[in-house]
Amino acid sequence: MQTKRLFILPLAFAIAAGTLVPDSESFAAPQKSKSAAHKKPAATAPAAAAPVGETAVAGGAPVLPAKAWLLMDFDSGEVLASANADEPLPPASLTKMMTSYLVEQALRTGRLKKTDLVPVSEHAWCRGSSSESCMYLPLNSQATVIDILRGIVIQSGNDASKAIAEYMGGSEEGFAKLMNDEAKRLGMTNTHFVNATGLPDPAHKASARDLAILARAIIRDSSEFYPIYAEREFTYNGIKQGNRNALLYTDPTVDGLKTGHTQDAGYCLVTSSKRNGMRLISVILNTTSAQARADQTRKLLAWGFGNFEKATPLQPGTPVGTAKVAFGKADTVPAVLGSPWTITVPRGQKVQTAVQLKPDLEAPVKKGAVVGKVVATSNGKPVGEAPLVAQADVEQSGLMLRGWQHLLKLFDK
Template sequence: MQTKTFSILPVIFAIAAGALVPSAASFAAGHHASKAASPKKAVASAAAANALPPLAAQTTLAGSPPALPAKAWLLMDFDSGEVLASANADEPLPPASLTKMMTSYLVEQALRSGKLKQADLVSVSQNAWCRGSSTESCMYLPLNSQATVIDILRGIIIQSGNDASKAIAEHMAGSEEGFAKLMNAEAQRLGMTHSHFMNPTGLPDPNHKSSARDLAILARAIIRDSADYYPIYAEREFKYHGIKQGNRNALLYTDPTVDGLKTGHTEEAGYCLVTSSKRNGMRLITVILNTSSPQARADQTRAMLGWGFSTFEKATPFQPDAVVGTAKVAFGKADTVAAGLAAPWTLTVPRGQQVQTAVEIKPDLEAPVAKGAVIGKVVATSNGKPVGEAPLVAQAEVERAGLMLRAWQHLAKLFGK
């Protein structure tokens, strides 16, 4: 068994701030051309040669976002799920190790539901075993060994282990193919309409695709649904079987507001990064797909975050206890019921712009109406563009009227009174 130690990676990340040496980059999801480090000039030259022309925003809610040399990119507000700016957001592209966000998400949800326990042992088959090649990222699980689910999860998230991903796939679904079915079912449930997964690792397959929008949707689900496990995405290193490896997300070492999520790289996918950052109560999610180098994906993510946090701010159109509208109720003991927000509602809007709201109440509302039942929605716009909406719920119960009162109400309605 190979016993390399990678403890130097955090130092490299912290100093380089994204300008990672090739030996670190070579531990991405798939295959790489070189196994050894190259001189810095050669790396810079190769990155420049592979760089795409700047891709301008195709959608934006404000201002002029930076044009980024990548095949696709996206900036999303976490709270609302609103896309603040994007380019080629729905183009299916190879996601490389960003795939492992779906793998880790399924593990996390199985832990939440009790289908898995943190101390459960996962076996390492011949298929899952990583043979120590520097052309793929590995947790370096020994062949025919066992590891706990929580260690496997860390190996997937921090070390981007293909072996860890395959082992948990076989443990949960019997095979990689069986696990891919679970991945696709979950993608459909989350509304990831431009994704199709063939394996749990992101290793190249012509039918294995995802989009910038879909990956942002997935990142948002991880942050929202995996509170107990999301802190793992911010961990800078993990040591297993005597081998310490650093997280390849360079921003974790240079930006204290960044707390996830995942890097990816194959020759076909280029360098990819999904990141989340929270500043002053606002959380933004970024996706960059197929850019030219580790430094490029870090720099472009910084540019998106800098633009996003300087361009947008939080707004609260209504307080949770405010009455937003009044709904008419037919055939009830009361003719109307107050409509209000079910939960606190905040929006991310362009700085300095006013927020307008429009209340939409369900027509032909009839009793009985339960307290808390959804009876409409409020839509917010800024500068003529929608920036979010929230459901409106009944603030009180409206019981159904008795037979005589209902008959009178029918007659009044018939005669237009």
């Protein structure tokens, strides 16, 4: 226990001092002096040259020396800028976002309870190691699900991830199948999980776009548990560890999500930041250091918030079209926006809207039923869409009138 404490204290001190430390699966050996604790980690070589980013903003995307990166608008899921967004890459401990997401959804649906006890097998146990990130669960002990979740998210515990994987999936391999099934459901098309931790495996890959989709799902679907991603420290088994996401200490608008690092993956970071009602999700994959991933994230978020803004193309309840209705007491019904609608667009660009109504509506039509959609474009590019609904009920016409309407419809063909 004393050795563990000596290892964790320099880590916590380094984070508090603003010096970033190696993350997740590839901690250095225990440091022997305070001066050693402040040495910068050895650089991991990313792509040879910064990839060219894509964006709709005049002047282009920022230049970031990471192998892949992406910036997404949370509300719409629209990608605002990216480079190599769909290249499958080693995700390191960013993998644990899927592990934690499955735990959170099991808690939400009642499959798991916060107080359920998770056993720690020899496979899950870290063996007191300081060469990988651990929650330091004792062998053959038990921990509550909510403590395990914090150990995964805050401490990036490989032992916590393996223990819950065995508990939920029967084995880590069985849990990986659950991970891949969920990835498919979410639309993560360039991702394949082999384990619950992100430990290196040639077949274990994820793309920047897919990781942003996953981050968006966590924020959207796990509202009760999402505040855990902003917690700066967690103490378990008498060992206090700090969250390795340095932006949580320096940017009050940042509230998650996860860091990652292995030699093959380089330094990685998925971040969420909310400013003035707009939330952006950033992904940095395979850059050179913990400092670089934080700096590049700051640059990307600053660029995003500086170059995009929220727009309200239409107000709810205002008729924007008239949908034709067959076999009804009324021939038409006003189409309106049923709920508030905002989109994220490049600053200063005008937004155009186009209404698309269903051509085959038949009575009865209930008030609030979807009768079409409105599509927003900016600078010729689609930037969002929203459903249009019927403003009023349209009752079905009487039998004789319906017969006459059917006859008229035949002659109209």
